[in-house]
């Protein structure tokens with residue numbers, strides 16, 4: 247026996263696979279309830295409407311949860327989300343520019359598929375451009391990326407505000423409507439397009455679920471274990487960008503216009519809390535399901551059952567904000 | 581076998597590794613010694629492709645380090661760095677199991693489990709397997725990282741100050757373990773050591789570095805002389821041979 251103190255081993259009793267299964271059951275139950283609770287009158291119509299809404303929620307929640315977890319894995323940080331580089335601000339700028347120069351009427355008459363592609367493509371371009379900064383040096387360049395992201399966000403926001411000030415007030419009202427994330431009345435064709443993109447990205451990520459665990463060790467240990475670090479991280483950033491771009495183009499910026507997404511932070515940290523594992527094969531599906539539960543379950547309870555209209559977003563932002571502050575304080579205390 | 585040819589790394593105008601050429605044959609335990617800032621860690625990092633050299637070529641087990649796929653190299657070469665800090669919360673068992681990634685691809689089989697168990701046992705860590713890294717003492721944590729590097733079971737193993745914060749009993753048993761790996765398994769082990777007494781008594785060969793250059797290289801007996809060591813460290817040092825062991829004395833010779 248070595249002369250060292252030995253504490254009893256501690257391991258969490260529930261295996262993560264079981265937690266993921268339990269989550270799946272809860273998500274299934276919540277989805278059925280979401281589709282059926284309180285339906286009156288024309289079932290076919292209501293089911294179609296709610297089905298579309300649920301599909302949009304599933305896509306956006308999955309994309310946000312998965313992209314946040316991956317972004318946190320490669321940055322080794324639990325507060326950041328991919329939107330730090332100003333996705334939401336760019337989306338707002340795009341919408342504002344379109345309405346300002348073309349007029350609300352013409353924008354509304356646009357082919358939605360074209361608009362979706364335009365929005366997704368410009369966000370993707372921004373992401374790829376900025377994420378390249380991550381590799382300017384051998385280390386420390388994450389700070390550079392964040393700084394550049396914040397500066398870009400500021401520029402986008404200032405132009406947006408300027409245009410909004412000098413805009414026709416009637417058009418401004420229409421614009422404001424477009425700038426809020428809404429799961430209602432999403433075009434089914436767009437749901438199909440974004441589902442295809444998110445599904446393909448999901449497959450690419452699932453194929454690499456084991457090597458993503460190695461990234462948690464950091465750059466040098468990962469290289470030592472044979473990971474082509476630069477290539478893998480670049481690929482993940484591309485996949486993350488596609489996820490965020492296609493979900494934001496689908497429903498608008500779910501994170502409001504803050505530079506930090508509280509929804510993503512909330513989902514990711516709830517996942518870490520619930521699943522004491524580092525394995526992405528458990529974390530990623532669990533995060534997606536927790537993300538779905540927060541929005542769909544929240545809407546079911548708060549809006550359908552209790553009748554508080556559009557309260558979910560506020561509650562999620564509030565809870566996410568609290569988690570964020572808690573994480574910051576914990577980081578400071580250390 | 582590790583072959584290094586004309587290796588240079590510059591920061592600005594200063595070369596911290598300056599035109600270094602080396603051949604480290606297999607089955608030998610080589611100690612790299614030298615004062616702080618000599619370029620020892622930089623040399624090891626470049627051999628392990630963690631850092632790109634400005635010029636020079638490196639071959640490990642016949643593979644060119646710059647052009648061989650990372651996953652192929654990872655089965656031939658492992659490295660323990662001088663500083664190890666991991667933000668993720670891992671247990672000792674998790675960490676050591678990561679050492680098997682080049683072989684298991686993340687799906688460990690019985691062979692991997694055996695290597696992990698052996699590495700844990702070899703470093704006296706079996707009772708700590710389920711403990712989180714941040715719940716260990718400094719020396720215990722250091723042993724966990726060494727165990728991970730061992731579990732990788734590469735032909736060439738590089739260790740940057742593996743004895744840092746180890747007590748003497750664990751230091752000696754780790755050196756015996758590494759020497760055994762060279763003798764009986766034909767591994768090539770290179771380690772940076774500050775304890776020149778350990779180097780004098782365990783290493784087959786010594787590379788002495790200073791200011792990015794190799795001051796001396798050869799069998800331990802040849803390199804570890806009072807005169808050479810005094811010049812290397814800028815301190816009066818004498819070497820006393822006493823039967824089988826060798827004592828490097830940097831105290832008495834001062835007056």
Ligand SMILES: Nc1ncnc2c1ncn2[C@@H]1O[C@H](COP(=O)(O)OP(=O)(O)OP(=O)(O)O)[C@@H](O)[C@H]1O
Nearest residue numbers: 591596597614615616617618619620621622623662
């Ligand atoms: N990023 C950097 N920029 C400039 N100089 C650097 C950088 N990293 C290391 N150096 C310098 O390179 C030299 C060699 O460093 P290295 O870490 O290889 O030394 P070492 O021999 O391992 O020393 P020690 O015994 O202290 O670990 C040192 O003088 C150090 O100051």
Ligand SMILES: [Mg+2]
Nearest residue numbers: 620621622662
């Ligand atoms: Mg060093």
